[in-house]
Amino acid sequence: MDGRTYWDPEIETRPWSETVAWQVEHLPAYVRRLQERSLLYRDRLTGVDAGAITSLEMLAELPTTEKDDLRRGQAAPGTPLLGLQQAAPTEDVVQVITSSGTTGGPVYFGLTAADLAAWRRSIATMFFTAGVRRGTTTALSTAMPLVAGGMPYADGIRETGTTLAWIGGQTTARMASAMDRLRVDTLVGTASFASFFAEKVTELLGRDASTLPVRTVIGGGEPGFGQPEIRSRIQELWGAERVSEVMGLGDVCSGVWGECEAGEGMHLTAGRHVLVELIDPATGEPRPWVEGGEGEAVYTTFTREATPVLRFRSRDHVVVTGTGCSCGRRTPRIRCIGRTDDMLIYKAMNVFPSSIRDIAVAEGGALIDDVVRVRKAAANQVRFDDPIPVELQTRFSVAPGVLADLAARIEERVRQELRVRVAVEAYPPGTFDRGMYKNALTYVAAHRPEAAPLPS
Numbered sequence: 001m002d003g004r005t006y007w008d009p010e011i012e013t014r015p016w017s018e019t020v021a022w023q024v025e026h027l028p029a030y031v032r033r034l035q036e037r038s039l040l041y042r043d044r045l046t047g048v049d050a051g052a053i054t055s056l057e058m059l060a061e062l063p064t065t066e067k068d069d070l071r072r073g074q075a076a077p078g079t080p081l082l083g084l085q086q087a088a089p090t091e092d093v094v095q096v097i098t099s100s101g102t103t104g105g106p107v108y109f110g111l112t113a114a115d116l117a118a119w120r121r122s123i124a125t126m127f128f129t130a131g132v133r134r135g136t137t138t139a140l141s142t143a144m145p146l147v148a149g150g151m152p153y154a155d156g157i158r159e160t161g162t163t164l165a166w167i168g169g170q171t172t173a174r175m176a177s178a179m180d181r182l183r184v185d186t187l188v189g190t191a192s193f194a195s196f197f198a199e200k201v202t203e204l205l206g207r208d209a210s211t212l213p214v215r216t217v218i219g220g221g222e223p224g225f226g227q228p229e230i231r232s233r234i235q236e237l238w239g240a241e242r243v244s245e246v247m248g249l250g251d252v253c254s255g256v257w258g259e260c261e262a263g264e265g266m267h268l269t270a271g272r273h274v275l276v277e278l279i280d281p282a283t284g285e286p287r288p289w290v291e292g293g294e295g296e297a298v299y300t301t302f303t304r305e306a307t308p309v310l311r312f313r314s315r316d317h318v319v320v321t322g323t324g325c326s327c328g329r330r331t332p333r334i335r336c337i338g339r340t341d342d343m344l345i346y347k348a349m350n351v352f353p354s355s356i357r358d359i360a361v362a363e364g365g366a367l368i369d370d371v372v373r374v375r376k377a378a379a380n381q382v383r384f385d386d387p388i389p390v391e392l393q394t395r396f397s398v399a400p401g402v403l404a405d406l407a408a409r410i411e412e413r414v415r416q417e418l419r420v421r422v423a424v425e426a427y428p429p430g431t432f433d434r435g436m437y438k439n440a441l442t443y444v445a446a447h448r449p450e451a452a453p454l455p456s
């Protein structure tokens with residue numbers, strides 16, 4: 001086994017204020033480069049004195065970048081290959097990747113050779129922090145090389161020195177047999193996939209997934225791995241010792257946050273290449289990195305050459321779970337509680353579908369699946385004047401009285417903890433498609449399943 005404690009100790013264990021000061025030193029040259037090389041930022045940063053950007057306060061005065069800015073920049077005719085944001089000659093771009101495009105069309109990003117090295121290091125730091133080691137065999141379940149969790153993940157995982165088995169992209173049966181045959185002890189996938197796959201493995205191999213040698217399950221790509229009930233369910237299904245959450249984004253870097261063995265949130269692991277601010281999503285005001293603080297994560301890729309971003313609004317709403325840690329890392333730790341895009345409003349109260357899901361799963365225990373969905377009348381519905389319809393699926397037949405009692409408990413706990421009203425509907429097992437990858441937390445009523453809700 002690998003004897004090291006940290007992958008990049010200098011950046012991980014240095015006092016946080018020193019790391020931030022070191023990051024800020026890169027800003028004047030970075031801003032100047034953007035003005036000189038990127039058409040998007042040449043326009044955005046007209047009149048800005050790059051040499052004056054010497055503090056976080058000065059950075060916070062600069063305009064933010066939205067996903068739509070990048071998308072529009074790629075749609076304009078006659079633009080560089082990777083849109084108006086591109087800041088390196090196309091012949092220097094050695095790889096193209098895309099965002100998963102959960103909303104709107106895909107946006108493409110590029111990596112130069114230097115960007116590729118930076119990504120590989122950041123992603124390796126993230127996976128090492130999450131428990132990937134030399135001397136282990138790590139299965140990667142993503143299927144598509146082009147996405148942030150595809151080839152970049154594979155590259156970063158391999159960099160740690162583990163034995164990489166990229167099993168994604170085959171049938172579930174082939175993946176299950178590879179898990180067994182290759183004695184995989186570390187599995188990387190989304191939270192939905194990790195529980196879906198455990199059940200499939202049990203079915204396909206004819207024995208419990210917990211009989212396989214999986215000891216560490218690492219998940220990212222959707223909120224869920226932060227939720228204690230979902231973690232313990234995944235741990236139990238696989239018979240795993242450790243569950244770790246990771247997070248990144250194609251627009252910035254596939255590997256930005258990784259959870260250490262303390263299991264109390266994800267550390268910033270990309271600090272060598274990415275500066276992150278916390279802001280109030282409504283006003284844009286900066287917020288401090290203090291335990292319990294929350295807001296939207298905003299990223300600046302201060303070394304990125306091909307497709308750099310300045311103050312990129314991730315729409316990820318995060319809560320700071322700590323600023324120090326028993327593991328010795330001194331970067332802040334977070335949980336992502338949802339996307340600010342997903343926020344719903346019930347009579348002036350804001351609520352994330354993921355928060356409702358977490359309460360339902362906590363109350364439902366072994367009775368229900370972790371696929372819990374909010375039904376919207378239309379894709380753009382944000383406001384609800386009536387109780388928000390919430391659908392869940394039982395894992396086996398359940399007596400009506402038990403369901404009525406469960407629905408009432410969920411509705412009451414959501415009302416108390418989130419101050420919104422929901423109307424819970426339970427469906428029989430197998431009603432909802434349990435996705436291989438990300439399970440959407442909301443869906444539109446037109447796609448309602450044909451099954452009727454169970455009587456309660």
Ligand SMILES: [Zn+2]
Pocket residue numbers: 260261262267325326327328329
């Ligand atoms: Zn830690």
